[in-house]
Amino acid sequence: MIFGDFILTIETEKGETYEIRDFSLKNEGLKTMEWAASRMPVLQFIKKRFEEDKPFKGIRIGACLHVTKETSQLCEAWLAGGAEVYLCASNPLSSQDEITAALVSKGVNVYAWKFMDTEGYYRAIGHVINARPHITIDDGADLVSILHKLKRGERDEEVEIVQKIIGDVTDIIDGVWGGAEETTTGIIRLQAMADDGALLYPIMATNSSPSKNLFDNVYGTGQSSIDGILRATADLIASKVFVIAGYGHCGKGVAMRAKGMGASRVIITEIEPHAALQAVMEGMEVMPMIEAAKIADIIITATGCKDVVRKEHFEVMKDGVIACNTGHFNVEINIPDLDSLAENKVKIRPFVDQYTMEDGRKINLLGEGRLINLAAAEGHSPEIMDTSFALQALATEYILKNKEQLKNIGGRVIQIPDDIDNNVALLKCKALGINLDILTPGQEKYLSSWHVGT
Numbered sequence: 001m002i003f004g005d006f007i008l009t010i011e012t013e014k015g016e017t018y019e020i021r022d023f024s025l026k027n028e029g030l031k032t033m034e035w036a037a038s039r040m041p042v043l044q045f046i047k048k049r050f051e052e053d054k055p056f057k058g059i060r061i062g063a064c065l066h067v068t069k070e071t072s073q074l075c076e077a078w079l080a081g082g083a084e085v086y087l088c089a090s091n092p093l094s095s096q097d098e099i100t101a102a103l104v105s106k107g108v109n110v111y112a113w114k115f116m117d118t119e120g121y122y123r124a125i126g127h128v129i130n131a132r133p134h135i136t137i138d139d140g141a142d143l144v145s146i147l148h149k150l151k152r153g154e155r156d157e158e159v160e161i162v163q164k165i166i167g168d169v170t171d172i173i174d175g176v177w178g179g180a181e182e183t184t185t186g187i188i189r190l191q192a193m194a195d196d197g198a199l200l201y202p203i204m205a206t207n208s209s210p211s212k213n214l215f216d217n218v219y220g221t222g223q224s225s226i227d228g229i230l231r232a233t234a235d236l237i238a239s240k241v242f243v244i245a246g247y248g249h250c251g252k253g254v255a256m257r258a259k260g261m262g263a264s265r266v267i268i269t270e271i272e273p274h275a276a277l278q279a280v281m282e283g284m285e286v287m288p289m290i291e292a293a294k295i296a297d298i299i300i301t302a303t304g305c306k307d308v309v310r311k312e313h314f315e316v317m318k319d320g321v322i323a324c325n326t327g328h329f330n331v332e333i334n335i336p337d338l339d340s341l342a343e344n345k346v347k348i349r350p351f352v353d354q355y356t357m358e359d360g361r362k363i364n365l366l367g368e369g370r371l372i373n374l375a376a377a378e379g380h381s382p383e384i385m386d387t388s389f390a391l392q393a394l395a396t397e398y399i400l401k402n403k404e405q406l407k408n409i410g411g412r413v414i415q416i417p418d419d420i421d422n423n424v425a426l427l428k429c430k431a432l433g434i435n436l437d438i439l440t441p442g443q444e445k446y447l448s449s450w451h452v453g454t
């Protein structure tokens, strides 16, 4: 059945259905996948082991992730391990159409294309749920959230779209052993569900592992968000007043890179005193958004919070300002406020909507307020996603191996065990040719003793 005007729906002999943009992009996608593979040594190492052990034989993995060249490598690792993989997008703008085509050719069931509308986005989630996954992998918790809404009998626009695919079934969640979550915002949502007693199966907090958030969130988001701004605008960063809302992992990375590219002032807005102090110690200025908005040339939000940039801020912004977001959802910049203040809106470049205010000022919103590194650029580099997706691959294996114990744990957000996390970091060091010192027996004893003092 064809749902959209331009979406290619492929039905295979086995009766599987994919929804992607253009299958003829397959060869381009395969070359790009090769490029990513050559830059993800840790994941290749894990894939090789999966190939030999086939741990996922007969297992269905349902993933809601940014469908990028890096994600293709995680899918390949699962496929190598014998899994059936069902993949939808975790953001309407983040899919790379050549990768979706290449993944279909490799045997992944893909439901994703760039510029999905709401209907397409949730229909894709419906397809993944319809596959009755044993394990879910999320980036932002939309897949988990829909599975729970179905079970609780909650009915809204999103669930209705999903039901067009799956029918009236509500208990697909009962067959899920466990899941893993990729991002900060997803963990916050899932922890809130667990605190309410609403989470029905255990989720591994991949984002909370040091091998993920110390690298992906900081250096990945730092570089790729600047890349997104540059690809969208082709502007100069040097000499600009660059405002970053949130000085957590992502904000720190963006600030570091903006400084390095010569921004004349890097200004942080924060709600948390330690983060504000850290920013000041790093040589940044800290002030409330209402002050920063008046002088900003470029504003980027990286908070995981909503309405960080809103009406009162738009009212004081300079003519020509650029506003964008790199947090997970498109709620950090209040776009309805901007719509209501503007006299008109023109798409002046592919990822730039220019809003003209009543007084003639122009405000440029990038990537429809969605995470700019994935909307206008290609997300994090493969070198960065190597460790994040190595963790996801190993989290998937952990869920499989421990499914009986996880049943007893029930609806909790759990950490990836330290030995898995350390192993990923060690493998990355090895791949980069970084050798570490090893503690002598005397040092080990000293570090575990409380007897030795001054």
Ligand SMILES: NC(=O)c1ccc[n+]([C@@H]2O[C@H](COP(=O)([O-])OP(=O)(O)OC[C@H]3O[C@@H](n4cnc5c(N)ncnc54)[C@H](O)[C@@H]3O)[C@@H](O)[C@H]2O)c1
Pocket: 183, 184, 185, 186, 213, 216, 217, 221, 245, 246, 247, 248, 249, 250, 251, 269, 270, 271, 272, 275, 302, 303, 304, 305, 306, 308, 326, 327, 328, 329, 371, 372, 373, 379, 380
């Ligand atoms: N673009 C990407 O590729 C990417 C990658 C990783 C994470 N993320 C997303 O980025 C967001 C931030 O993630 P993180 O890991 O940096 O989180 P974090 O918790 O480390 O940092 C968030 C920071 O924002 C601050 N903050 C919260 N509300 C604020 C407000 N109203 N105004 C100013 N500051 C505020 C917090 O005090 C905190 O210091 C999340 O939505 C996360 O899912 C995006």
